[in-house]
Amino acid sequence: xxxxxxxxxxxxxxxxxxxxxxxxxxxxxxxxxxxxxxxxxxxxxxxxxxxxxxxxxxxxxxxxxxxxxxxxxxxxxxxxxxxxxxxxxxxxxxxxxxxxxxxxxxxxxxxxxxxxxxxxxxxxxxxxxxxxxxxxxxxxxxxxxxxxxxxxxxxxxxxxxxxxxxxxxxxxxxxxxxxxxxxxxxxxxxxxxxxxxxxxxxxxxxxxxxxxxxxxxxxxxxxxxxxxxxxxxxxxxxxxxxxxxxxxxxxxxxxxxxxxxxxxxxxxxxxxxxxxxxxxxxxxxxxxxxxxxxxxxxxxxxxxxxxxxxxxxxxxxxxxxxxxxxxxxxxxxxxxxxxxxxxxxxxxxxxxxxxxxxxxxxxxxxxxxxxxxxxxxxxxxxxxxxxxxxxxxxxxxxxxxxxxxxxxxxxxxxxxxxxxxxxxxxxxxxxxxxxxxxxxxxxxxxxxxxxxxxxxxxxxxxxxxxxxxxxxxxxxxxxxxxxxxxxxxxxxx
Amino acid sequence: xxxxxxxxxxxxxxxxxxxxxxxxxxxxxxxxxxxxxxxxxxxxxxxxxxxxxxxxxxxxxxxxxxxxxxxxxxxxxxxxxxxxxxxxxxxxxxxxxxxxxxxxxxxxxxxxxxxxxxxxxxxxxxxxxxxxxxxxxxxxxxxxxxxxxxxxxxxxxxxxxxxxxxxxxxxxxxxxxxxxxxxxxxxxxxxxxxxxxxxxxxxxxxxxxxxxxxxxxxxxxxxxxxxxxxxxxxxxxxxxxxxxxxxxxxxxxxxxxxxxxxxxxxxxxxxxxxxxxxxxxxxxxxxxxxxxxxxxxxxxxxxxxxxxxxxxxxxxxxxxxxxxxxxxxxxxxxxxxxxxxxxxxxxxx
Ligand SMILES: Cc1cc2nc3c(=O)[nH]c(=O)nc-3n(C[C@H](O)[C@H](O)[C@H](O)COP(=O)(O)OP(=O)(O)OC[C@H]3O[C@@H](n4cnc5c(N)ncnc54)[C@H](O)[C@@H]3O)c2cc1C
Numbered sequence: 111x112x113x114x115x116x117x118x119x120x121x122x123x124x125x126x127x128x129x130x131x132x133x134x135x136x137x138x139x140x141x142x143x144x145x146x147x148x149x150x151x152x153x154x155x156x157x158x159x160x161x162x163x164x165x166x167x168x169x170x171x172x173x174x175x176x177x178x179x180x181x182x183x184x185x186x187x188x189x190x191x192x193x194x195x196x197x198x199x200x201x202x203x204x205x206x207x208x209x210x211x212x213x214x215x216x217x218x219x220x221x222x223x224x225x226x227x228x229x230x231x232x233x234x235x236x237x238x239x240x241x242x243x244x245x246x247x248x249x250x251x252x253x254x255x256x257x258x259x260x261x262x263x264x265x266x267x268x269x270x271x272x273x274x275x276x277x278x279x280x281x282x283x284x285x286x287x288x289x290x291x292x293x294x295x296x297x298x299x300x301x302x303x304x305x306x307x308x309x310x311x312x313x314x315x316x317x318x319x320x321x322x323x324x325x326x327x328x329x330x331x332x333x334x335x336x337x338x339x340x341x342x343x344x345x346x347x348x349x350x351x352x353x354x355x356x357x358x359x360x361x362x363x364x365x366x367x368x369x370x371x372x373x374x375x376x377x378x379x380x381x382x383x384x385x386x387x388x389x390x391x392x393x394x395x396x397x398x399x400x401x402x403x404x405x406x407x408x409x410x411x412x413x414x415x416x417x418x419x420x421x422x423x424x425x426x427x428x429x430x431x432x433x434x435x436x437x438x439x440x441x442x443x444x445x446x447x448x449x450x451x452x453x454x455x456x457x458x459x460x461x462x463x464x465x466x467x468x469x470x471x472x473x474x475x476x477x478x479x480x481x482x483x484x485x486x487x488x489x490x491x492x493x494x495x496x497x498x499x500x501x502x503x504x505x506x507x508x509x510x511x512x513x514x515x516x517x518x519x520x521x522x523x524x525x526x527x528x529x530x531x532x533x534x535x536x537x538x539x540x541x542x543x544x545x546x547x548x549x550x551x552x553x554x555x556x557x558x559x560x561x562x563x564x565x566x567x568x569x570x571x572x573x574x575x576x577x578x579x580x581x582x583x584x585x586x587x588x589x590x591x592x593x594x595x596x597x598x599x600x601x602x603x
Numbered sequence: 604x605x606x607x608x609x610x611x612x613x614x615x616x617x618x619x620x621x622x623x624x625x626x627x628x629x630x631x632x633x634x635x636x637x638x639x640x641x642x643x644x645x646x647x648x649x650x651x652x653x654x655x656x657x658x659x660x661x662x663x664x665x666x667x668x669x670x671x672x673x674x675x676x677x678x679x680x681x682x683x684x685x686x687x688x689x690x691x692x693x694x695x696x697x698x699x700x701x702x703x704x705x706x707x708x709x710x711x712x713x714x715x716x717x718x719x720x721x722x723x724x725x726x727x728x729x730x731x732x733x734x735x736x737x738x739x740x741x742x743x744x745x746x747x748x749x750x751x752x753x754x755x756x757x758x759x760x761x762x763x764x765x766x767x768x769x770x771x772x773x774x775x776x777x778x779x780x781x782x783x784x785x786x787x788x789x790x791x792x793x794x795x796x797x798x799x800x801x802x803x804x805x806x807x808x809x810x811x812x813x814x815x816x817x818x819x820x821x822x823x824x825x826x827x828x829x830x831x832x833x834x835x836x837x838x839x840x841x842x843x844x845x846x847x848x849x850x851x852x853x854x855x856x857x858x859x860x861x862x863x864x865x866x867x868x869x870x871x872x873x874x875x876x877x878x879x880x881x882x883x884x885x886x887x888x889x890x891x892x893x894x895x896x897x898x899x900x901x902x903x904x905x906x907x908x909x910x911x912x913x914x915x916x917x918x919x920x921x922x923x924x925x926x927x928x929x930x931x932x933x934x935x936x937x938x939x940x941x942x943x944x945x946x947x948x949x950x951x952x
Contacts (some may be wrong), residue, residue: 223865224795246795267741278739280748281716294925302861302904303708304752306920307948308930309715312748316741324892333797360657362680362769402797404819461737465659493738533739541742548742552729556936561746563932576743 115228118204122161125206128178130166133171139163139267141152151192151199151541153252153540154502159185160201167212169201169325170392176323177293179206190231192217192263193254195457196538198265198318198574208323210261216240217326224331224444225284225301230261232322235266237329246331249276252534253442261324265510267316269534271441272398276332276490278534280315286315292572296322313560318536319491319571321564335400338366339410340434340545343417344391344424348372348475350486351393352467354420355491367398368492369441375486375499376440382447385440386433388424393585395422396437396461443490445499452484452501456513460524461495461533473523474498480513495533496524522547537575545575546582554579604647606730606761612643613759615726615896625690625755625944627666627694631701633910634666635754635918635947645759646694651675652762653736658791660719660736662764664685665696676767682710684768687803688844696760702752706802706813709864709879711768715751722762723750725940736764749933755944757937764906771801771815773822777830779810783868783877786810790880791865804843805877807849813840850876855887856911858895862904869898894915919948925952932942 118532122140129138139145140162145464146461149157161184166172185205192199193326201207213229216236220226221244225236234255252258258268267482269278286301314321329354332426344554345351351370358365369378371394388394397417399409414425428434440447450456471487474496478485489497498520502513504513521531521544531537545554557576561568577585616623622640658680663672669687672695676682677767686705688700699721699854704714706748717936720734723746733746734740750757780788786805793800793812801815814821825832833839840849851857860869864882869875873888888895892908893916898907905920922930927949934941934952941952 152834220865221790221795223863224791225863244795245797269739274738277712277716280745281712290925296925296929297923300861300903300905301863302899303900304702304704304713306905306907307922307926308754308757308933309702310747310926310929312715312745312751316745321744331795333795336797356657356699359659364768364773365708399817402820402823403800404823405817408817408819461739462739463655463660465655465658490739496740497641503899525843526733527739530735530742533737534741536741545742550732553731553733553743556725556731556746557743559936560933562935563929565675577869 111529113519118161119449121204125182125184126162128182129162129175132174133164133166137165137167147209148189148192148201148209151197151491152191152193153195153197153538156197156200158201158203158537160207161204163207167208170476172208172323172325173289175206175208176289176291177411179586180292180569182530183567183569185572187571188261188265190259191233191257192267193258194262194538195459195535196532196540198536198538198571200539202572207350210259210419212321212410213325219316221246223301226331227326227328228260230264230327234258234260234263241331245334247334248329249282249332250279253445260327261331264315264324264482265317265319266534266536267493269490269495271490272368274368274490275364275366280312282330283311283327284330285328286311286314286324288324288488290322291489291565301328316536317526317576318538319568320536320575321562323570329458334367336402337406338398338400338434339406340367340424340428340437341413341417342388342437343395343397343422343423344388345393345395346391347421348393348471349468350421351395352471352491354395354417356464356469356523357420358413358416359492361412363413363416365397365413365492366400367396369396370394370491371441371444372487372488374484375444375488378451378486379440379444382450383439383443385404385436387440390425391424396441397597397603409458442468448486448501453503453505454501456500456517458496458498458500458504458517458520459532459535460521460529461493462524462527462529464494467491468528470496470523470527474520477516479518481516483509483516484513490533491531494529510528512577539574541583542575542577544583546585551579551582554582606648608723609645609759609761610650610724610728610730613724613726616641616942617688617727619863620940620942622942622945627697627757628668629695630689630691631697634701636914636950637946638944639946640942640944643759645696648761652744656681659767660737660764661767662736665760666696667695669693669695669698671862675734677770678707678771681767682770683717683765685714685717686844687714690845692775694814695763699751699763700753700755700762706804706840706878709882710801710802715748717766718747718751718763719766721750721760721765722749723758724761725758726940727944730761731758731820734764737779737893745926752861756948757775758932758943762770765822766877773818774801774813774815775825776811776833776836777825777828778833779812779830780808781805781810782808786877787865787881794864796828802840803878803880805874834867848876850874850885850887853887854891857909858886859907860884860886860899860904862897862902866904868880869902871895871898896920917950922949
């Protein structure tokens with residue numbers, strides 16, 4: 111056994127021993143078979159066994175865990191359910207993986223104040239479940255909502271199919287309680303509007319677990335709309351469907367949901383769930399209206415007119431709740447369906463201005479031909495948030511290589527048309543190089559300064575989301591020399 | 604005026620460690636603590652840069668008059684959903700830096716919810732861009748929303764992109780004779796029902812509820828609520844938004860108390876006007892800042908000394924030590940020389 115290995119082993123035992131002073135044995139894992147389940151998040155191509163996994167159950171235990179790690183100079187990676195798609199919860203080999211999974215209690219539902227106070231490990235969907243008896247719900251609904259946690263949602267600023275009308279996590283969280291890396295308690299935002307001082311809550315939402323550990327969240331609950339109906343609009347041309355999206359919004363309509371799927375996507379999904387999609391259409395749009403029955407009737411009629419005017423060849427309006435849910439079931443099952451038709455798929459997450467949808471979709475289709483790879487599109491069209499899914503086989507090195515180049519070109523295009531490399535999945539480790547494309551050194555430097563304000567020694571989830579300037583310089587050189595962006599390993603689902 | 608010239612001015616001030624007082628239209632000079640430093644008038648950097656109604660995004664330079672922005676939106680049937688107060692010749696940059704939202708906040712969201720991106724000149728004179736013009740963007744920390752409400756302490760907002768929305772096609776206001784406690788009850792109950800309530804207020808025994816949305820929705824909701832119809836709905840809400848309502852005139856200090864909306868009536872004496880389903884309670888009172896802030900804190904909120912001749916108590920509720928440290932660290936990150944609007948938010952930075 112080499113000296114380095116035995117050193118790291120003794121380090122592991124030292125850290126584990128320190129944590130066991132206040133955590134029960136079952137809450138401190140370090141044997142490989144126990145830490146293996148934590149080696150990756152939803153971006154499974156990146157794997158790393160953590161040195162130690164800690165599973166505290168109380169805020170006091172989290173505080174002490176952080177204090178121990180801080181005093182021993184051990185980096186900490188927080189983790190919720192591990193459904194993240196950018197490697198945000200990827201462990202560090204010399205670090206503690208801090209699982210917040212045991213924080214599963216709903217602390218308070220106040221129907222009159224329309225809020226819920228929950229622990230960070232509570233699943234997104236569970237909040238709406240406890241709010242339902244009061245006619246209320248929690249609006250942001252990521253497709254992963256049955257599994258992902260509110261702590262992870264806060265860290266990623268997650269969205270869902272209804273965020274065009276109801277906002278992202280940011281718009282639906284009132285207050286977050288947390289602990290800094292030194293174990294100091296922190297309250298950001300408040301149940302009262304406009305908390306005093308700088309809006310630290312805005313900074314915290316979407317900070318990818320790099321500023322502090324979330325230990326409690328107060329979310330806003332909304333009244334459940336009385337009814338909802340969805341239109342399935344078929345187009346014989348993908349670009350026409352893209353233009354129809356802009357036309358709906360231009361007509362002054364904010365649909366409750368506005369999603370697009372192209373034919374490769376509907377075909378893949380249909381054989382899997384039987385959602386009743388029009389498989390002849392080059393693309394379909396799902397446009398939902400919600401509100402009072404009168405409002406919905408009115409809005410559906412207006413949307414039908416716009417869609418027809420934009421060249422829809424067929425419209426089907428859900429006749430009842432069962433049909434509405436069936437139309438959505440295909441959309442929600444789209445990712446797993448891809449796993450059935452391809453050994454691997456790689457999900458991108460760029461956002462672009464709506465008016466560029468048609469152009470960028472065309473660009474992606476051309477790239478698909480250039481690289482000889484299939485690339486179905488299933489995405490939040492109303493927000494301009496693309497999710498091209500490149501299908502490939504990771505065991506074929508050439509396909510993997512082509513996928514990397516394909517993805518890089520798409521993300522660069524998103525930035526070039528005035529968009530962003532990530533709309534909701536976060537940067538994590540996955541898109542860290544593309545941050546160098548989107549931001550200039552001064553801006554990256556400021557991000558690092560923000561991080562230092564919360565975590566001066568860089569112990570909380572280090573190495574994620576914001577690249578060092580040295581890394582960007584290196585990346586820039588590679589970029590110029592090889593004429594193409596390099597990706598590390600890609601997703602294997 | 605060019606950006607380069609503004610950057611240079613800030614760079615020079617930083618080198619001299621000479622405080623700058625960033626100012627747009629001066630409409631919010633009264634807000635926060637007393638402005639200090641050499642005046643940097645930013646109205647010269649003005650103009651709408653980009654506005655595409657179908658994108659629901661407007662981008663304008665910081666010195667652009669807020670009225671000009673709203674006029675451009677109105678021409679396309681759109682609006683700033685957070686109904687920011689002008690209080691005079693406001694600029695867009697000043698509006699975002701002040702971070703104040705108007706009557707529709709409880710229903711539509713706060714100003715910061717609609718900020719999509721900013722171009723900022725920081726305290727070193729560096730031009731930095733955060734966020735963008737798209738609806739969803741999680742690349743990097745959300746600095747553009749941190750800048751909203753920062754009162755010019757982090758940088759000059761050279762340009763901002765905001766999300767806009769279609770103007771509701773129908774609007775009506777209903778009035779109800781009601782005491783404060785039942786009014787709070789009604790506001791919070793209705794906010795929990797699927798009704799198109801877009802604003803609420805209570806003052807001197809009358810509850811006002813505005814319904815906005817499609818004609819169908821407003822028509823269906825009004826009879827369910829009852830009450831009597833207010834004749835001039837636009838003028839009434841404008842008088843709250845712009846504080847031209849009689850409640851806001853006079854000399855007594857004006858407090859802006861924010862509490863969780865369902866909080867029972869605050870027993871503080873003095874005249875009160877409630878907004879945002881009870882989340883915002885305006886108070887005219889000469890009670891000490893300590894008494895008022897203690898009452899707000901007991902209710903889980905905070906109190907801002909909004910308009911007053913004497914602001915020696917500090918405009919804003921003091922921060923706890925951890926948050927104060929973070930504020931100072933962030934200030935150092937954006938403005939190491941501490942020259943941008945020093946003391947405007949808190950005396951300590
Ligand atoms: C099939 C599928 C569909 C998806 N659909 C969507 C979608 O529609 N919209 C969308 O936005 N995302 C979607 N995602 C991505 C993912 O579900 C979200 O990013 C989610 O918010 C992650 O939550 P989690 O609990 O799994 O967090 P994790 O993956 O465990 O962690 C994510 C990040 O949060 C940090 N973190 C977690 N808990 C805490 C805490 N308590 N304190 C501080 N930091 C913390 C971690 O360090 C990490 O950086 C999808 C993922 C999958 C697999």
